[in-house]
Amino acid sequence: MDGDVIRHGSREAATGPLHRGTNQSGMRAHNERLVLSLVRQHGSLAKSDIARMTGLSAQTVSVIMRELEADGLLVRQAPVRGRIGQPSVPMALDPDGAFFIGLKIGRRSAELVLIDFLGSVRSMLHHSYRYPTTGETVAFVATGLKELRSGLDARQNGRIAGLGIAMPFELWNWIDAAGAPREVMDAWRHCDIRAEIQALCDFPVHLQNDATSACGAEMVFGQAASLRDFVYFYIGAFAGGGIVLDGRLYGGRTGNAGALGSMPVPGPDGRPTQLIDRASIAVLERTLAARGIEASHLWTSPQDWGDIGPELDAWIADAADALAYAIVAASSVIDFEAAVIDGWMPTAVRRRLVEAVAKAVGRIDAEGLKLPVVREGTVGIHARALGGASLPLSERFLLGATALTGATHMEESRPS
Amino acid sequence: MDGDVIRHGSREAATGPLHRGTNQSGMRAHNERLVLSLVRQHGSLAKSDIARMTGLSAQTVSVIMRELEADGLLVRQAPVRGRIGQPSVPMALDPDGAFFIGLKIGRRSAELVLIDFLGSVRSMLHHSYRYPTTGETVAFVATGLKELRSGLDARQNGRIAGLGIAMPFELWNWIDAAGAPREVMDAWRHCDIRAEIQALCDFPVHLQNDATSACGAEMVFGQAASLRDFVYFYIGAFAGGGIVLDGRLYGGRTGNAGALGSMPVPGPDGRPTQLIDRASIAVLERTLAARGIEASHLWTSPQDWGDIGPELDAWIADAADALAYAIVAASSVIDFEAAVIDGWMPTAVRRRLVEAVAKAVGRIDAEGLKLPVVREGTVGIHARALGGASLPLSERFLLGATALTGATHMEESRPS
DNA sequence: TCAATAATAAATAAGAGTGATTTATTTATT
DNA sequence: AATAAATAAATCACTCTTATTTATTATTGA
Numbered sequence: 001m002d003g004d005v006i007r008h009g010s011r012e013a014a015t016g017p018l019h020r021g022t023n024q025s026g027m028r029a030h031n032e033r034l035v036l037s038l039v040r041q042h043g044s045l046a047k048s049d050i051a052r053m054t055g056l057s058a059q060t061v062s063v064i065m066r067e068l069e070a071d072g073l074l075v076r077q078a079p080v081r082g083r084i085g086q087p088s089v090p091m092a093l094d095p096d097g098a099f100f101i102g103l104k105i106g107r108r109s110a111e112l113v114l115i116d117f118l119g120s121v122r123s124m125l126h127h128s129y130r131y132p133t134t135g136e137t138v139a140f141v142a143t144g145l146k147e148l149r150s151g152l153d154a155r156q157n158g159r160i161a162g163l164g165i166a167m168p169f170e171l172w173n174w175i176d177a178a179g180a181p182r183e184v185m186d187a188w189r190h191c192d193i194r195a196e197i198q199a200l201c202d203f204p205v206h207l208q209n210d211a212t213s214a215c216g217a218e219m220v221f222g223q224a225a226s227l228r229d230f231v232y233f234y235i236g237a238f239a240g241g242g243i244v245l246d247g248r249l250y251g252g253r254t255g256n257a258g259a260l261g262s263m264p265v266p267g268p269d270g271r272p273t274q275l276i277d278r279a280s281i282a283v284l285e286r287t288l289a290a291r292g293i294e295a296s297h298l299w300t301s302p303q304d305w306g307d308i309g310p311e312l313d314a315w316i317a318d319a320a321d322a323l324a325y326a327i328v329a330a331s332s333v334i335d336f337e338a339a340v341i342d343g344w345m346p347t348a349v350r351r352r353l354v355e356a357v358a359k360a361v362g363r364i365d366a367e368g369l370k371l372p373v374v375r376e377g378t379v380g381i382h383a384r385a386l387g388g389a390s391l392p393l394s395e396r397f398l399l400g401a402t403a404l405t406g407a408t409h410m411e412e413s414r415p416s
Numbered sequence: 417m418d419g420d421v422i423r424h425g426s427r428e429a430a431t432g433p434l435h436r437g438t439n440q441s442g443m444r445a446h447n448e449r450l451v452l453s454l455v456r457q458h459g460s461l462a463k464s465d466i467a468r469m470t471g472l473s474a475q476t477v478s479v480i481m482r483e484l485e486a487d488g489l490l491v492r493q494a495p496v497r498g499r500i501g502q503p504s505v506p507m508a509l510d511p512d513g514a515f516f517i518g519l520k521i522g523r524r525s526a527e528l529v530l531i532d533f534l535g536s537v538r539s540m541l542h543h544s545y546r547y548p549t550t551g552e553t554v555a556f557v558a559t560g561l562k563e564l565r566s567g568l569d570a571r572q573n574g575r576i577a578g579l580g581i582a583m584p585f586e587l588w589n590w591i592d593a594a595g596a597p598r599e600v601m602d603a604w605r606h607c608d609i610r611a612e613i614q615a616l617c618d619f620p621v622h623l624q625n626d627a628t629s630a631c632g633a634e635m636v637f638g639q640a641a642s643l644r645d646f647v648y649f650y651i652g653a654f655a656g657g658g659i660v661l662d663g664r665l666y667g668g669r670t671g672n673a674g675a676l677g678s679m680p681v682p683g684p685d686g687r688p689t690q691l692i693d694r695a696s697i698a699v700l701e702r703t704l705a706a707r708g709i710e711a712s713h714l715w716t717s718p719q720d721w722g723d724i725g726p727e728l729d730a731w732i733a734d735a736a737d738a739l740a741y742a743i744v745a746a747s748s749v750i751d752f753e754a755a756v757i758d759g760w761m762p763t764a765v766r767r768r769l770v771e772a773v774a775k776a777v778g779r780i781d782a783e784g785l786k787l788p789v790v791r792e793g794t795v796g797i798h799a800r801a802l803g804g805a806s807l808p809l810s811e812r813f814l815l816g817a818t819a820l821t822g823a824t825h826m827e828e829s830r831p832s
Numbered sequence: 833t834c835a836a837t838a839a840t841a842a843a844t845a846a847g848a849g850t851g852a853t854t855t856a857t858t859t860a861t862t
Numbered sequence: 863a864a865t866a867a868a869t870a871a872a873t874c875a876c877t878c879t880t881a882t883t884t885a886t887t888a889t890t891g892a
Contacts, residue, residue, distance in 0.1 A: 437877090438877095439876085439877055439878075440876075440877065440878090443876095462867080462868095463867075463868070464866075464867055464868080474867080474868070474869085475868090475869065475870085478867095478868060478869060479869090482869095499865090499866080500864075500865045500866065501864090501865045501866025501867060502865085502866055502867040502868070503866090503867075504866085504867060504868090505867085505868085
């Protein structure tokens with residue numbers, strides 16, 4: 001039918017906070033998402049592969065995938081010959097199948113990113129400030145959206161599936177630390193930023209914790225896709241985290257799951273402190289500032305910090321100890337398969353940090369636990385913005401999705 | 417049709433470790449479990465209530481509930497008059513709808529319990545020992561099963577839906593601490609106790625971590641049913657825990673989620689130790705033994721410890737501090753709604769402990785977190801055995817169930 | 833070596849079966 | 863008369879089963 005338009009909105013009222021019954025359209029929706037999730041995970045799959053993997057009949061898979069192809073979400077690739085029997089026709093995601101926009105609102109800058117159905121970045125915009133304000137942010141999004149959309153043709157524009165905002169939990173509680181006036185802080189507290197941005201868009205707008213979003217990006221676009229569950233740390237100006245359970249991003253009832261920055265860890269004097277006070281880039285900046293070293297390039301040049309010297313070594317050592325402790329504590333709550341660490345830092349620093357964490361984990365008493373492997377993140381500095389964009393992607397097209405994440409978006413009723 | 421027999425076995429091969437498609441029978445199964453879960457949670461509900469709550473059509477609910485009634489799982493109660501319109505007929509769980517057996521294997525004793533569909537204990541058997549052995553345990557179950565079943569008539573006997581074993585994770589790693597010979601330890605390591613007991617039963621046998629099981633009992637039978645998620649501590653000879661997420665018991669990929677006894681907490685000298693070293697009854701026993709006080713009644717008389725004196729006060733204070741710390745750490749991983757504490761102790765001690773924990777939580781820096789309320793468990797000392805029995809109940813009749821818990825049971829193919 | 837045939841696997845059309853929904857009706861109450 | 867619960871009958875959507883078509887490789891026999 002009309003493969004040129006993506007319809008927004010939920011299939012049902014979805015009012016119930018708890019338990020919903022299932023019907024046929026729910027069943028079909030589930031199976032469609034399952035197919036898309038598997039194709040995304042494996043790059044491309046033939047209908048017969050999907051049938052084997054899902055336990056669905058070949059005919060059912062045939063019907064579903066033909067429809068997804070007609071909808072412009074899947075494209076058939078060159079038949080694979082060389083095996084007995086009719087050659088199989090692998091099907092892959094159509095990069096132009098859908099587009100998603102991610103917005104990261106951070107302490108020093110905002111980012112707006114447009115990605116395609118494969119997660120490739122089509123364009124990206126930056127906006128720097130000393131501290132974020134609601135008005136400026138909305139204005140940035142308004143002009144930014146126009147610019148992003150101008151790079152898409154009419155068909156592509158019609159296939160934007162949503163926008164996701166990645167923003168720190170209760171931004172207003174730390175904004176003053178950035179030297180912002182009190183009014184600015186209060187403006188954030190009382191502003192429904194999601195609604196403001198929703199007013200600029202004809203597609204659904206979602207909002208989620210920034211570190212949880214980064215975790216979502218790692219799950220959907222990163223190499224962590226093969227992991228069933230992992231705990232994720234994003235080390236930015238502050239430290240935050242995310243949780244993936246059974247292939248689903250778990251945002252938590254209040255949207256504050258994975259608040260790993262607030263994890264109590266032993267402090268320098270033996271008394272407990274919070275992870276954020278030992279493993280955040282703000283700590284490194286403060287150390288450098290105390291030595292009289294100008295450190296603004298930590299924020300402006302995350303790909304290359306240049307030569308920092310012994311302060312960096314000390315920071316890595318201390319942050320790694322704290323992270324290791326947090327990983328063990330988290331593993332006693334959930335038996336994670338892996339701990340993934342990423343952040344606003346050069347990849348070389350990230351690698352050193354992860355190596356140090358892996359060593360430090362081994363020094364902690366973990367009797368009775370099966371410790372997760374410690375891994376580097378694979379998405380990198382833009383994980384939060386990409387994670388924002390991954391929100392509508394997960395919500396619409398992937399299994400499990402963000403039903404439990406506390407993510408919110410505006411409901412529309414389906415046309416017809 | 418045949419409402420006198422409970423059929424065991426899964427609807428499909430269920431081989432796939434990851435992603436399965438859904439079909440109509442899966443849809444119906446889901447909706448049936450949903451109905452049973454809601455009725456259990458609310459005591460009794462009319463068909464029209466269920467329709468409103470689930471979003472299913474009245475007709476669908478009518479069909480499903482009539483079938484559940486014919487299957488002997490639901491019973492209709494007295495019509496409710498006094499409101500406009502036809503009186504509604506509430507339906508409740510039939511106590512004789514199904515029976516479940518729970519087996520707890522502990523450090524000093526085993527328990528076997530038979531419960532009905534409502535969770536009421538129909539009979540209970542104890543077996544004490546200095547340390548558990550595989551042979552003695554199987555023999556206890558063999559004779560115990562006969563005894564339990566002899567109290568049921570033929571129809572009831574046919575409606576036993578399963579047996580759940582609640583046993584410490586890797587029992588053999590701490591059995592020697594109980595003074596057991598090495599052979600006994602190795603026997604547990606190499607024995608598939610689930611299979612041994614399965615051989616005695618014509619219904620499925622499940623196995624799960626004992627503290628996770630206790631948590632399941634609290635979720636299914638306790639007053640925590642209204643909570644969407646909580647973290648649970650069971651303070652026995654050792655300390656363990658369980659996790660409930662979105663109404664589901666989360667056992668974890670390896671079955672070791674909620675290993676809260678291994679949570680690192682600050683030790684007396686400031687250096688980290690494990691929760692189990694501060695908040696377990698073994699610690700209290702050791703303290704008493706060091707004072708020359710005979711303390712075996714801690715194990716044998718959990719309803720009443722008599723007068724212990726200042727050692728108990730000190731233990732409560734220290735255990736509460738450690739538990740508070742663990743609760744805050746757990747809350748930075750998952751934004752739990754509540755922390756529930758239960759254990760092998762008199763209710764008066766439990767109350768004092770919980771009060772002390774609630775106070776201690778307030779003394780910990782928890783910026784950036786929304787702390788859970790601290791609550792007493794409502795199931796009590798037999799939570800582990802009851803939790804074992806709750807396993808087949810959840811598995812067969814409740815939503816979400818234990819698909820993620822690492823619980824295992826034998827598959828049978830459905831007849832015809 | 834080359835054609836003919838067998839075996840295998842992918843894909844799908846047609847029809848059957850299942851379960852939820854819609855619509856209309858009955859019943860019991862205020 | 864209005865309202866609400868309950869359900870029968872008809873309809874609709876989706877998956878499953880069965881049978882068929884198609885494309886390929888493997889095997890056989892001259």
